[in-house]
Every structure is written in structure tokens, then in C-alpha cells.
Amino acid sequence: MKMMVEIGKRAKAAARQIAGASSSQKNALLEAIAASLEAASQEILQANREDLLVAEAAGLTPALLDRLALNPTRLRGVIADLRKVIDLPDPVGEIFDQTVLPNGLRVHKQRVPLGVLGVIYEARPNVTVDVAGLALKTGNAAILRGGSETIHSNRALVKAIRAGLLSSGLPEDAILFVDDPDRLRVYELLQLHQYVDMLIPRGGAALHAYCRENSRIPVITGGIGICHLFVDYSADLQAAVEVIYNAKVQRPSVCNALDTLLVHHQIARRFLPELVQRLGAAGVSFRADQAARDHLRDRQGQLPPAVTPAGDEDFDTEWLSLVLGVKTVEDLEEAIAHIAEHSTGHSDGILTGDPDHARQFVRSVDSAAVYVNASTRFTDGAQLGLGAEVAISTQRLHARGPMGLRELTTYKWVVQGDYQVRE
């Protein structure tokens, strides 16, 4: 605990300094860090090779090895992404809710950095640079706790980032790295509410649950999406197939990919065979309810081989793979009720030609992102115009959906007067 308290104190002291940096200072800092990463490229790639050797010896899957691997091209990409943050507008200092009260007090709110961010993440070493860049751009300090499998890479990356801070005359401790793979450090980090203002877990459901259970620091939970699309009878069915294809197939392993398709019973017989053909050809398999299966049988009563009956838990499963739940519904109301019961509140949409149905769906479905006639895959900070993304929140406080730079800030009230007193 002593080590982590020490890290907390250092981060908080550095946060006070970096909070006062101007936008141009912070942009110069990001450029200095980019240059420092370039200068340290050989060292970083060598450290990454050490991680890969350990990981290979430990028998990690090729997919995991690929996630943690850096090469010159990928590292250049990481540095290029950091430079893109320079061009984003700095939300810190923004003034809003300005008013003059009847007693003459002049009141406004002013955006300020959150303070110290704690970030707990897994495999990908690019997250280290990503998070450091967004934290520093918004005047925050950050304590980074990466996965043990990338400890050499992260150590080298953080060393280069801190060198950039030093060369810019800003406190190195604005970026701190928990250089100890012991899992107890995660628990200890979660207790540091005196020093850490926001906790961002980036990982699977188990990590989020662990943080929610053990943290005394406010946690941004998210990243779990059981996503729905409802095909209304009035939808453009040809276009609908392409949206569903995109939502399911383009990148099935992510949280905004489609999990369950709801189909209006009136069009099920026309629509479902075409859908199964198009998505089936891409390797999708289907867990369909009784009515959907009936619509999918051929003249001999045979189901396409990719279609199997939906089990009890299939409509409560985030597939993260080329599986799609399919259910027919009587009407819009049943679709909305199904989503209310089974959605994780991430991304849900309607495909319809009826503006009234679109309005009712938008009004009634309370997910972080609600879509009309578009793929759920757009729930992403870059796609929705934020320029960057720190996390996707599926909780309801502070920020919901994709979080960009503004969501790394808070505000203070500024009240200016002429010696007013309260009556």
C-alpha cells in the first residue's frame, strides 16, 4: 500500500502543476512526447520483443500475441495518433452557464481538469500512449496500470513519455506507471480516493465488476454491449440487410457489434431468408426463435444449416463473435419491451420507413446510443465526431456513451461580486 500511496501523492502534486498549463504548452508537450517516442523507438521495440518472448513461452494464443505486438509501422501509427490529439480543441477553460443574479453576483462555470485519472487496462501497449496523450491534453495526471504481459513495453513507453514531460519543463509525475505486476496493486489503486479522481477500467466484464465492487473512487463502467436492431415492416429491406451485415460482420469482437435482431412478423418471411443467405455467406450462425425458424424453413421443412433454435440465455448474451440472435415480434411495442428487458443500454436501433415509429423508438429506448436507420457500429468517439475516445460508458453518471476530451474535465463555479452578503 505504501508504494501506491506514494504514487497517488506524486500524481496529485503533478496534477496541480499540469492543470495550470496553457493549451499551447500542452500541445508543445504532446509534440515533445511524440519526438521522444520516435527517438526511443528501438528501445521500445526491443522491450516489446521481450514481452513477446515471455508471452510465447507462456503459450498465449496467436490472437493475444497479435494484440500485444508492436512493430515499426504500428509504433509509427501510435505516434501519429498522438500527434492528431494536438489538433483537437482543448476543452479546459471553456466558460458556460454565465449569468448575473438579481443581487449583482456574476456567476459562471469554468471547465477544469478532473485531476488524477487511474486507468487499468490489458494487453494493448498503444493504450499507454493513447491515454497519456488524452490525459495530458486535458491537463490531467494519470496513473497507468497496464497488463503484466506488456510490462516491458509499457515501461519503455512510459520512460519516453516522461522524458517528453521533463524536456517540456512539466512534471514527469503527470504520468506514472505501476511497475509491479502483483494484482494486489490494482486493489490498492482502487482505495486511493484521496488522490485519484476517476477510475477507467478498460477490459472485460470481470474487470468492470471487480472495480465497481472494490473501488472507493468513482468508476466509469462500460464496454459491455448486448446490441439490438429492430427491422420494422416499413423498412427498406435491401438497405436493412446491408446495415445488419455491417453491424454484425464488420468487426464482431467489439462491444458495439450487433447481438440480437428483432424482426416485425409481417416481413419475416420475405426478409429472413435473404438475411440468412447474405450473412451466412460471411460465416454468421443464427440462434432463432420458433417463429423465425418457421419462416426460414424451405419447402421440405428444412432449416438452413447455420440456423439453430435460440436457447434461454441467447438473448442475454453478448456474442463478440459471428453469432446472431434472431427473434420475431408482433409490433414496435414488443420490440421496445424486449430491448428494455435484454439490452445492456449500449447501442440499440430501429430500421424503419415510418417517422412516427422512429420517434416512438427514440423516445422509449433508453440506451447510451439510440439509432434510426444506421449501423450500431458508429458508437465510437472517432465515428461520432469526438476526435478521440477514452472509453464508452454504459453507466448513467458523468458521461454516457463515447467519452472524449470534454468527459475528462469537470467544472468549477466562479462567483464574482462587490462584497455581497447573503440575506
Added chain:
Amino acid sequence: MKMMVEIGKRAKAAARQIAGASSSQKNALLEAIAASLEAASQEILQANREDLLVAEAAGLTPALLDRLALNPTRLRGVIADLRKVIDLPDPVGEIFDQTVLPNGLRVHKQRVPLGVLGVIYEARPNVTVDVAGLALKTGNAAILRGGSETIHSNRALVKAIRAGLLSSGLPEDAILFVDDPDRLRVYELLQLHQYVDMLIPRGGAALHAYCRENSRIPVITGGIGICHLFVDYSADLQAAVEVIYNAKVQRPSVCNALDTLLVHHQIARRFLPELVQRLGAAGVSFRADQAARDHLRDRQGQLPPAVTPAGDEDFDTEWLSLVLGVKTVEDLEEAIAHIAEHSTGHSDGILTGDPDHARQFVRSVDSAAVYVNASTRFTDGAQLGLGAEVAISTQRLHARGPMGLRELTTYKWVVQGDYQVRE
């Protein structure tokens, strides 16, 4: 736990219904509740007398008895306050951050209710009506856990509130009351993250710490204020005395009352004797540092009787009474550094005639409310123009400082397109 899970489920189901109510429906509901409270006045006052009898028998202090007592005038005041909420603008449905993306997607954010609020509070029965009114106005459901000493009053109040919901055709379960004084119920409430979206503790530091430690639900912590005013050499000293008098004396028992006065050394000799005389006459006693005491001695070297030396912890104490810490500082920088070290980030201010010093103070002091030439007592939802106040947050996420109706909402992203897919 079974009882609390049941309460959580009922609240969540009711929240879905109340979220869809229009502003006029919700305003009609508040009027119906006001009428229902009026109709039940005798019953409510009788229940309150039972609470008072139990409390007297238990030997509660007169101050505590006064806090929990209702009488016809106070109850009328509570109902009048509820009716005032009707006139406030409804933040739900507000549309912001509207944009059209290059691919043609039309994106906006829309304010929606948070869902289910959990509120844990003590003695005052008016909080029951207060919180219910603000929750319902913003389309939220609420689970109320009042103190055991007001259980009869709260039971009667909640009965009347639920009758108002029923007569308005809205779900009674939008307001639920934990009708069991066992403290275990508080712990259980804190575990209901599947059903409760935000937890608001209203009470002392111990309650806030308990919630932060045990809650799996996001908690709004706050209400603890070690508040500072710094008197710069350029301040209007006569006006400054009145502001300090107001900040310390007007209502010393609340979180936005002044705790520590910092005085520029150049004016200490002129200013401090006058201050001690004016505030001393109101019963204030002073914990002064060495230099301040030196400035306060008379020709015989005697200190005024109200002045004693400041001890080690006096500058880290929220007094909540007629005690004031006094410290001289060399300059603005020392004042800012003292505040950074000792403030709880609630309300801190500068009294100055120098606009540059005012700017530097506002830039450098990162408290929920930062003041220039005004009393810290203005940190209050009604005083700062919010029309109502749910809590004062001293944490940094979601909301900071006084929280009004808007802070009981979140938003969803609405994305509308013409069958766009992600590239």
C-alpha cells in the same frame, strides 16, 4: 436483502414509466401530491408527534428535536416549496450538441432522467417531500431511506405522496420508502447497482465515508466544507469585515460557512483588531497563528479574550460553530498554497481590489465554488439561481457544487441516418 432487491425491482419498473411522463403530467402530479399532503396534514402531524415522543424519551438534544419537529406552519412551508418546483423548467428532453457528420448521420444528445435515485438522510422530515418532488419533476424514481428517528413522519409523508401518484395515474412505486430502521438495509441498498443509478447521502462525514466505502452504486459525496477567505492588502477593509461576518456568523452550522481567514500581513495590524471586535461581539472565538496574535495584542501585550493560539489541526477543521481560524500570509501565493493544502474544495474566496490578483486566485484555486468579493454562504442551489438543490457535491465527477434539476438527469445519444454503414 430480499426485501431490498424487491424494492429495487419495483423502483426500476416504475422509473421506466415515470421517465415517459410529459412536463405537464409531471407538474400535475406535483400539484396532486401537494393537495394529498394538505389532505393528510392531521395524520402527518400526529405521526410527527409520535416521533417526537420517542425522541424525547430517548433523550435527544433540543436542537435535534427541533430539527425533526413539524408543525402546521412548517408543513405548509414544505408543501409551498413543493409547489415552487412546478414552476421550474423541466430539463428532460432538452436537445444539445447537435451536429451532422460528413457521412450524413444526424447526431444529437437528449437529456433523459437518471433512473432510480437512492437517498439516505437523517433527522429532517422535509427532505422526504423535497427529494420526492425533485426526483419526480425530472422523471426519476427514488428509494428513500430516512433516519429511524423520523420513521413515523416519513411513513405518513410517503403514504400521502404515493396517494398523489396513484390519483395522477402514475406508478406509486416511483417513490419507495425503506420502512425498516435496521441499519443493514443501508448496506443492502448500497449493493443494488442493478436497480439504483445514483446514491445521494445527505448527512455528516461519517455517512459519506461509509457510502464511498461500501457502495457499488455511484455516490455523490459532498457537504463537507473547510472554507477560506483571503483578505488581500488591496481589499476594501470595511466591506471585507461585513463579508467575513456574514460568512462566519449568519449560519455557522452549515458547510458553506467560513472556517479559516487568511490575511495579507501588510494589512493585518489595521484589519485584525477591527475584525475581532466586530465578530467577537457576535460570540465568535478565534484560533490565530503567532503573527496574527502579535498584531492583536494591545499596548500591554494582552490578547483579546476571544483569541487563543491556533493548534496543529485547527486549519484542518470544519468548525460548524462560531470559531474562526486566522492566519497571516506573506502574499497571494502563500494564500493559494494554504488553500490547496487545507481546503476540502467546497467554497473558497478572495477579497481584493486588484483584478490581477482576482484572476490569479480564480485560476489557481480549484474548489467547487471560487469567490471574488462575496460571502462563501452563496454556495447553495437557490442562491445561485438553480431554483432548487438536491445536494452540494465536492467530488469531481458528474456534478460539482450545488446540484439542481439538471444534475438529476443524464443524456442519450440519438443518431439518425439513411441506412449508413461504418467503413
